[in-house]
Amino acid sequence: MSEQAERAETFLRGLQDRICAGVEQIDGRGRFVEDAWVREGGGGGRTRVLTDGDVFEQAGVNFSYTQGKSLPPAATARKPELTGASYVAASVSLVLHPRNPHVPTTHANVRYFEANKPDMEPVWWFGGGFDLTPFYPHDEDVRHWHTVANDLCTPFGSDVYSRYKKWCDEYFYLKHRDETRGVGGLFYDDLNEGGFERCFAFTQAVGEGFLNAYLPIVERRKAMPYGEREREFQLYRRGRYVEFNLVYDRGTLFGLQSGGRTESILMSLPPRVRFEYAYEPEAGSAEAQLAAYLKPRDWV
């Protein structure tokens, strides 16, 4: 393994620990249970899942590390010059499903990738981001979320936030519903501009920034009262999360198709979900207000 890959992996393992600690602390009751697993062919992971917490109905934080002798077709299709290269991939990926419908669902991922071929300089890149999926959105929360995202991007260039915010809106888009998955955040991939140190520092800023963006929102909303109506709307909207992850999400589909560990990949799915034919919220209701948040908007 290269020194770069080692540093990225060490950071990602530590990030998983820090995020799990932060989630357990705000939950108060729930504790993560870890499955450490080994991947045939090289690598492995630590899948951590917290269920039935006070705040989180389910929280999954996955670290995985893959070594492969030959890049899979899905990767070489985008980068044909890497056909036959060996590779290292490491990532932390999480999805948090809160119980209270006033607390948004969230997802974050940071990842490092490196390909090696004889007679070729190693090729590496980072990717990552985080995005927020509220059921009953509050402007204050969404502004805070995007402000944290913007602030962590600023040291890396004045256009970084707006580019990665746009990429996030485009990536988390359900074409068949003509709506975004939520209110967005950051998304980037193939990042290797400006050298390893800069890209690594940016990815660290995204990974470490996640809890700063999310926890204040949880703190504000976790004790808000709700009833069956809000719960049913949350279960219904979680159905869109399932639709996105299984129909569009490249990470999920690539993982399932390439023989990844199914349980770790699908731990992103919500614990309980409801689908309803032709549901429409009542005009003017709290539920009807969500639609306006599922179109890209400037928040900073």
Place this chain on the structure above:
Amino acid sequence: MSEQAERAETFLRGLQDRICAGVEQIDGRGRFVEDAWVREGGGGGRTRVLTDGDVFEQAGVNFSYTQGKSLPPAATARKPELTGASYVAASVSLVLHPRNPHVPTTHANVRYFEANKPDMEPVWWFGGGFDLTPFYPHDEDVRHWHTVANDLCTPFGSDVYSRYKKWCDEYFYLKHRDETRGVGGLFYDDLNEGGFERCFAFTQAVGEGFLNAYLPIVERRKAMPYGEREREFQLYRRGRYVEFNLVYDRGTLFGLQSGGRTESILMSLPPRVRFEYAYEPEAGSAEAQLAAYLKPRDWV
């Protein structure tokens, strides 16, 4: 429209009526509500959904009829000689989600397709089938299901049942779980051997045979007692149904990608679902017995 397409369409509309009547009768309480809709570009449909019945938590029976000026890429990829052809497609498609976990979920579909190009003989084919997804399988039910399937195939050739049974096992397969969606049934596509009359008669036999295959199983199981344990297992297994439909099912994905009516396509999704990380049924339990049924097996 050709006379053939007109006959197929008339049959399919009538089939939707007959199946809905049969489902309402055995349910006793639930009634279908119809949405008639028009497709931009030509055609339309009648989506019928029954919710909160005594037997069926949700039942969807969809008729749709599409006229198009130019075959979509997904169809011409398989049949490049039809590039630029106009087409007519008509189908009945249904998914029934029972409330009682002892009653299996089921799906059926029959369809007719016709492509026309100047200076070319019209090209047509039929497709269809039905399949069964039990939660607590009973051999008696599965044997009955496959016996009806076999009997309706026999007049059309001694190898028809075994070929279409195998095709069904292969089609309804979740690679990432290494299991079939259920205990199979019949699946066929591109059928135009032996002339229109023979293929139409076979498709009529499949469509009309569905209730004969399914209703006796419902009758036997609908009053069986069950509790929270069986309900929770049913909700969990419905998650696999969602996984199949959104990750693999060509009809669903083609429909969503080609701008079909989303609500009609996704009415196949179960009303309530549960996902659980790394769930394993207790060894020797009733729930553990299902796995043995999710490998292809001879039933006749």
